[in-house]
Amino acid sequence: MKKKTSQGTNAAVAVPYKKRSSLFKSLWNSRTLMLMCLPAIIFFIVFNYCPLPGIWIAFTNYNFRGGIFGSPFCGLDNFEFLINSGELWLLTRNTILYNLAFIVLGNIFQIVIALMLNEIRNKWFKKVSQTVMFLPYFISVVLIGAIAFNILNYDTGALNTLIRETGGDPLQIYSQAGIWPFIIFFCNMWQQTGYGSVVYFAAICGIDSSMVEAAEVDGATSWQRIRHIILPSLKGTFIILLLFALGGIMRGNFGLFWNLTGGVNSQLFETTDIIETFVYRTMTTQNNFSTSSAVGLYQSLFGFVLVMISNWVVKRIDPDYALF
Amino acid sequence: MNKNKIKLDPSTKLLKIISYAVVTLWSVICIFPFVLVISASFSTESIISREGFGLLPKGFTLSAYEWVFRYPKMILGSYGVTIAMTVLGTALGLFIIAMTGYALQRKDFPLRNVISFFIYFTTLFSAGMVPTYLWVSGTLGLKGSYLAVFLQLLMSPWLIVLMKNFAKSVPYEITESGKIDGAGDFRIFLSLIFPMLKPALATVGLFLALGYWNEWYQSSLYLGSSVTYKPLQYYLYGIINQANALKSSVAGANVTITDLPTNTLKMATAVVATGPIIFLYPFVQKYFISGITVGAVKG
Numbered sequence: 251m252k253k254k255t256s257q258g259t260n261a262a263v264a265v266p267y268k269k270r271s272s273l274f275k276s277l278w279n280s281r282t283l284m285l286m287c288l289p290a291i292i293f294f295i296v297f298n299y300c301p302l303p304g305i306w307i308a309f310t311n312y313n314f315r316g317g318i319f320g321s322p323f324c325g326l327d328n329f330e331f332l333i334n335s336g337e338l339w340l341l342t343r344n345t346i347l348y349n350l351a352f353i354v355l356g357n358i359f360q361i362v363i364a365l366m367l368n369e370i371r372n373k374w375f376k377k378v379s380q381t382v383m384f385l386p387y388f389i390s391v392v393l394i395g396a397i398a399f400n401i402l403n404y405d406t407g408a409l410n411t412l413i414r415e416t417g418g419d420p421l422q423i424y425s426q427a428g429i430w431p432f433i434i435f436f437c438n439m440w441q442q443t444g445y446g447s448v449v450y451f452a453a454i455c456g457i458d459s460s461m462v463e464a465a466e467v468d469g470a471t472s473w474q475r476i477r478h479i480i481l482p483s484l485k486g487t488f489i490i491l492l493l494f495a496l497g498g499i500m501r502g503n504f505g506l507f508w509n510l511t512g513g514v515n516s517q518l519f520e521t522t523d524i525i526e527t528f529v530y531r532t533m534t535t536q537n538n539f540s541t542s543s544a545v546g547l548y549q550s551l552f553g554f555v556l557v558m559i560s561n562w563v564v565k566r567i568d569p570d571y572a573l574f
Numbered sequence: 575m576n577k578n579k580i581k582l583d584p585s586t587k588l589l590k591i592i593s594y595a596v597v598t599l600w601s602v603i604c605i606f607p608f609v610l611v612i613s614a615s616f617s618t619e620s621i622i623s624r625e626g627f628g629l630l631p632k633g634f635t636l637s638a639y640e641w642v643f644r645y646p647k648m649i650l651g652s653y654g655v656t657i658a659m660t661v662l663g664t665a666l667g668l669f670i671i672a673m674t675g676y677a678l679q680r681k682d683f684p685l686r687n688v689i690s691f692f693i694y695f696t697t698l699f700s701a702g703m704v705p706t707y708l709w710v711s712g713t714l715g716l717k718g719s720y721l722a723v724f725l726q727l728l729m730s731p732w733l734i735v736l737m738k739n740f741a742k743s744v745p746y747e748i749t750e751s752g753k754i755d756g757a758g759d760f761r762i763f764l765s766l767i768f769p770m771l772k773p774a775l776a777t778v779g780l781f782l783a784l785g786y787w788n789e790w791y792q793s794s795l796y797l798g799s800s801v802t803y804k805p806l807q808y809y810l811y812g813i814i815n816q817a818n819a820l821k822s823s824v825a826g827a828n829v830t831i832t833d834l835p836t837n838t839l840k841m842a843t844a845v846v847a848t849g850p851i852i853f854l855y856p857f858v859q860k861y862f863i864s865g866i867t868v869g870a871v872k873g
Contacts, residue, residue, distance in 0.1 A: 273684065276682070276684050277684060277685070280680075280682070280683050280684060280685070280759070282758055282759035282760050283677040283680060283683045283685075283759050284677075284685060285760075286673045286674065286676070286677040286759070286760060286763065287673075287674050287677050287678065287685075287689050289670045289673070289674070290670055290671070290673075290674040290693065290729060290734065291689065291692065291693075293670075293725075293728060293729060294692065294693055294696050294731075296714075297706070297710070297725070297726055298696040298700065298701070299696070300709055300713075301701035301705040301706040301708075301709040301710075302701045302705070303705075304701055304704070304705025304706070304708055304709055305701055305702070305705055307704060307705060307708070317712075318705075318708060362596075363596070363597065363600065365593075366592070366593035366596055366597050367593075367597065369589055369590055369593040370590075370593055370594060370597065375594070375597075378601075379597050379598070379600075379601045380863070381856060381859060382601040382604050382605050383597075383600060383601055383604050384855075384859060384862075384863075385604055385605065385608070385852070385855065386604055388784065388851055388852065388855050389788070389848055389851070389852075390787070390788035390790065390807045390810075390847075390848070391788070391790075392788075392790050392807045392808075392810050392811045392814065392847075393611075393807075393810070393844055393847070393848050395811075395814060395815075396611065396810070396814050396840060396841065396844040397607040397610065397611055397844075399814060399840070400607070400610050400611055400614055400627050400841060401607070401610065401627075405623065405626070406622050406623060406626040406627055406837050407626060407627060408610055408626065408627040408628060408629070410626060411625060411626030411627055411628055414626065440603065440604065440607075443600070444604065448863055471583050471585045471586050472585065472586040472589045472590070473585050473586070473589060504791065505790070505791060509811070512815065526703075529702070529703050529704070530703065533703065533704055533707070534794075534795070539704050539708070542703070542704050543702055543703075543704035543705060546701075546702025546703055546704055546705075547702060549702065550699055550700055550701075550702055551699075553699075554698055554699045557698055558698075
């Protein structure tokens with residue numbers, strides 16, 4: 251009896267000791283792996299963690315002389331100003347609406363193209379069209395700005411050339427805010443569809459082919475095959491991609507918006523200004539660091555909460571896909 | 575008769591026709607703007623400013639290209655900067671990313687989850703543009719330095735995750751066999767694993783190279799006008815957006831403004847700045863497509 255107890259206590263003491271020593275040992279044994287991660291760790295410390303204290307600027311009246319921590323503290327004044335001026339609401343609305351359109355309509359269009367690629371049996375045609383559709387993904391947003399200028403500008407734009415030749419009145423596109431959501435949405439689709447449809451096409455190719463063949467033998471039409479086999483098997487991928495995209499709904503494609511609109515064209519702000527373009531413009535052209543970083547902080551916090559929520563939802567649907 | 579035993583019903587046939595039509599249409603839409611830009615670049619400026627851009631070159635001429643290369647130092651310098659950054663950045667970034675990705679998927683590495691989260695967290699919450707700008711340009715003193723651009727594009731959490739997923743598919747037995755032979759972890763990575771990651775290296779490398787080649791954002795923040803030779807896309811950005819930049823960049827002092835083919839020069843510069851990546855593209859496309867389809871499944 252006594253022996254047993256003493257043994258028990260011995261074991262209780264011994265286990266943590268042994269555990270710790272084995273932890274040290276395994277850490278020591280993996281020192282090379284740690285060193286291999288070191289460059290990346292240093293990188294993220296220097297470029298992502300070190301700037302974090304600078305968030306303080308959002309609560310100050312920043313001036314260059316005082317610097318980040320020497321400028322006068324002003325509490326939530328910057329945020330109050332943004333809310334009262336209606337700016338924050340406009341930026342949030344634009345950013346979210348654009349992203350919703352990109353995510354939902356963009357993904358649907360990508361799936362449609364992928365389904366159509368799947369119907370095409372001619373190998374040469376399939377390859378060439380994929381190559382061509384992928385091309386826009388490779389070019390810089392600056393070139394997209396150049397293309398838009400080529401087509402849309404008032405004096406020499408290709409669109410206005412066509413309108414003039416057919417006897418119509420040329421359009422002042424760069425001063426009409428109402429058209430821009432369509433232009434930007436189209437440009438985004440133009441650039442992303444090739445990439446997205448290749449991803450979905452791969453998912454379609456990954457569907458168990460015996461199922462598709464069985465359906466064919468049973469005389470299923472293409473429509474039936476798509477409706478009852480392909481779409482249901484894409485549903486999982488689609489929902490999860492969708493949820494993650496929704497987590498990033500506060501982040502915009504800065505380069506695209508900036509280069510398409512010229513960035514400082516105030517006639518278009520109503521419909522084209524998103525958080526990123528506002529932050530960039532406020533900082534670089536007005537040198538207003540406080541307002542700019544207040545909006546940046548708002549975006550980070552809001553985005554953080556959204557990612558957490560979408561990850562939680564994904565986890566409930568399929569834990570395998572959860573990020574953490 | 576149909577060669578296939580299964581006869582195509584009308585709806586299947588219809589779907590096929592629609593598919594060919596829509597895919598063809600979208601392909602044309604994808605290629606169309608390129609045609610516009612190229613033909614604009616070969617057009618005569620005076621005709622363009624009178625009639626506007628069209629689908630075909632108006633008054634075929636090479637004059638816009640002559641202007642681009644009239645003072646070749648600027649454009650060639652930009653090429654040099656961009657090529658150097660792309661090559662060095664892709665090579666260095668790729669090596670670090672592969673090393674990290676491999677280490678982070680090793681099941682016997684006790685810190686893998688901690689480090690993974692440490693890296694991943696940066697995508698969840700970031701300081702934002704202003705604090706980052708002040709830190710990099712002020713405290714690190716990289717304002718006006720190519721390093722500010724070069725270093726910040728070196729890696730991203732997303733690429734590390736992509737590489738990690740690839741590395742997972744390399745069987746652990748290979749690492750084990752290296753261990754039995756007495757090789758250290760770095761040696762195992764370098765001589766056994768690295769060569770097996772080829773498709774992953776091609777994919778991630780292409781993302782990195784695209785990032786460097788198409789870079790203009792960091793340049794606009796950190797380089798501004800403080801360097802003589804701007805990275806290529808930022809140079810193009812300047813030409814497209816500012817008539818002033820245009821004048822100073824072609825800058826022989828004795829150029830009268832009216833001589834300058836503003837509109838066609840913009841397009842010619844666009845062609846010159848984009849050209850190489852387009853020519854490279856068909857060769858790397860194969861790797862890219864196979865790469866993103868493996869990586870995109872998760873992450």
